Amino acid sequence: MSKKKLLTVALSVFLTASALAGCSGGNNNAPSNSSTNTNAAGEQQEDTSPVTFTYFNFQSRGKDVMANETTIGKMLEDQTGVNFKLEYLVGDPDTKSGVMIASGDYPDVIAPEAEIDKFLDAGAFIELDELIEEHGPNIKRVYGPYFEKFRQPDGKLYHLPYSPNQGYIGDPNINQGAFWIQRSVLKEFGYPKITTVDEYFDLITQYKEKYPQVDGKATIGFNIFAPSDSFYTLTNIPMHLAGYPNDGGVIVDMDTLEAKVYAATDIEKRWIKKLSEVNDQGLFDPESFVMNKDQFMAKVTSGRVLGYFAYNWQIGEATNNLKAAGIDEKRYAPLPIVFEEGIKDQYVDPPAFVSNRGVGISVKAKDPVRIIKYFDNLLKEENQILVQWGVKDDTYSVDENGRFFLTEEQKLNRDDNDFKLKYGFQYFEYGWPRYGSNSILADGNSYGVGNQPEVANMGYTDGDRKIMEIYDANTFAGMFAEPDERPWFPAWSIQLGQGSPEQIFGQRSTDLSQKYLPRMILAKPGEVDGIWEEYVAEFNKLDKATYEATMTAEVKKRAEQ
Known part of the structure; x- marks a missing residue:
């Protein structure tokens, strides 16, 4: 550990027991300073001397960069003296986490995403309780009501999740899952109200028969973004069609609170057989299972x-x-599709706290006290406004009633990915200790820019408003049912230890799904039942009972909590 700087040669600053108490108990890498200096008058001052830490995010949010090369990162450095070397995932997350853990060569801060259980089990993170108690008043303010939800089995805190809501405002748009349909299809048939999966595919079939090509290329009826690392996009669909939100691999009975696996059940079979029929009709894009993100987006934006x-x-x-291209008919509208009439859709998420994603300080961190103080400073409300909205009169404006809004120029900047990278929104809006996306600020404004009604309304085109008017809604979310209250939501964030029977079941069931579901979807309809029986037989060998x-x-x- 580096010693803190002396403000004067004559004044010596000694370490105290209270400073050590702010560090992780039993951590061999505990800091040797309290991150404060004492001035000539004997007053304690925060240490803002320059220091740079390393940070690795298992999301691919942008190119590697020094935080102070962004506007937001520089402002935070000016406040704290702390800079970060920001690094992001390239390649396979499982391989990257395996290399890190095997070598023990950790950066100072890690945002592991879905790899978090591996890092926790490997002991890669320091315990945060004492650090928070001594240096984290804002952390306690934001996370305090949630602490019991993400303590580990030993009763300690090792990471800070991303989603503790401060109040709640619903998302006016659909940023989660939906069956999306090109607006030209709705227009062609007079904007019909369709709610069932059969109605959805019947409409696509009719349109494709009339327009088999787009710009000389074959029209694609339907595809899914479901490569191996996003295969859940396919396997989650039966849950939604049956009227459940995204709880992961289970559906939860609202009365009994029993969690049941739906893979290899009639719910999943109904969806897979439907998709097999769709494929047999030439509507399904078989590249859904092998496309990368860029290829999928290229197809979506092609109009095909x-x-x-x-x-x-x-x-x-x-x-x-x-949207920027301005061809409204080639944009998509979200639809709350279910298996049959009478099922209440639940695509819109209820208020949620995701406990198994977040950011932790590694056992190799050079100065955990400076890092936790940086996190605490980041959670000041003015800095939470900074990382979401930016700077008043620069990236957002405020009207006479104190309501935040965007000018046309500010809105264009927010839609520009290069601007978001340079300013720092892309780097700081997610992957750090933060408010939940549906939070409300102390002055009544929305924390999330897109959730602010003034911003949402400004972003709607004439085509958007026409769609909403036809379907009797003021927002796109208004086209969907209100979410039922689910205090456990989302169940997929329940942490299962690496190597536990539950974790093994989850991995093996995913492996079986990836092996058998594409086979069934791409097979001739008459072959599906035989493959299904083979799939179920293999699935029934797994320890589903323990998992459930x-x-x-x-x-x-x-x-109960």
Whole structure:
């Protein structure tokens, strides 16, 4: 550890027991300073001397960069003296996490995403409780009500999740999953109201028969963004069609709170057989299972795809590009498709706290105290406004009533990916300690820019408003049912230890899905039942009972909390 600087040669600053108490107990890499200086008057001052830490994010949010090369990063450095070397995933996350853990060569800060259980089990993160108690008043303000939801089995905190909501405002748009349909298809048939999966594909079939090509290339009826690392996009669909939100591999009974696996059940079979029929009719894009993100987005923006299923956060850049192109008919509308009439859709997420994603300080961190103080400073409300909205009169404006809004120029900048990278929004809006996306600021404004009604309304085109008017809604979310309250949501964030029976079940069931579902979808309809029976036989060899019992227990525990 580096010693803190002396403000004067005559004054010596000694380490105290209280400074050591702010570090992780038993951590051999505990800092040797309290991150404060004492001035000539004997007053304690924060240490803002320059220091650079390393940060690795398992998302691919942009090119590697020094944080102070962005506007936001430089402002945060000016406040704290802390800079970060920001690095992002390139390639396979499983390989990267395996190399890190095997070598023990960790950066100072890690945002592991879906690899988090591996890092926790490897002991890669320091314990945060004492650091938070001594140096984290804002961390306690934001996370305090949620602490019990992400403590590890030993009762300690090792990471800070991304989503503790401060109040709640719903998303006016659909940024989660939906069956999307090209607006030209709706227009061609007089904007019919369609709610069932059969109606959805019947409409696409009729349109493709009338327009088999687009610009000399074959029209694509339907595709899914489901390569191996996003295969859940395919496997989640039966859950949505049956009227459940995205709880991951289970559906939860609202009365009994029992969590049941739906893979290899009639719910999944109904969807897979439907998709097999769609494929047999020449509507399904078989490249859905092998396309990378760029290839998928290129197809969506080409105008050839009539419908697709994806979570909008997966491909938001493509939808923004379509909007910028100004050809409204080639854009897509989200639809709350279900298996049959009478099923209440639940595509819109209820208020949620995702406990198994977040950021941690590694055991190799050079100065955990400076890092936790940086995190705490980041959680000041003015800095949460900074990382989401930017600077007043620069990247957002405020009206006479104190309401945040964007001018036309500011809105164009927010839609420009290069601007978001340079300013720092792309780097700082996610992957750090933060408010939940549906939070409300103390002055009543929305924390998330897109959730602010003034911004949402400004972003709607005439075509958007026409769609919403026809379907009797003021927002796109208004076309969907209100979410039911689910205090455990989302169940997919329940942490399962690496190597546990539950984790092994999850991995093996995913492996079976990836092996058998594409085979069934691409097979002749008469072959599906035989492959299905083989799939179910293999699935029934897994320890589903233990998995369901654990998930049910955790769901009930969350509901009680």
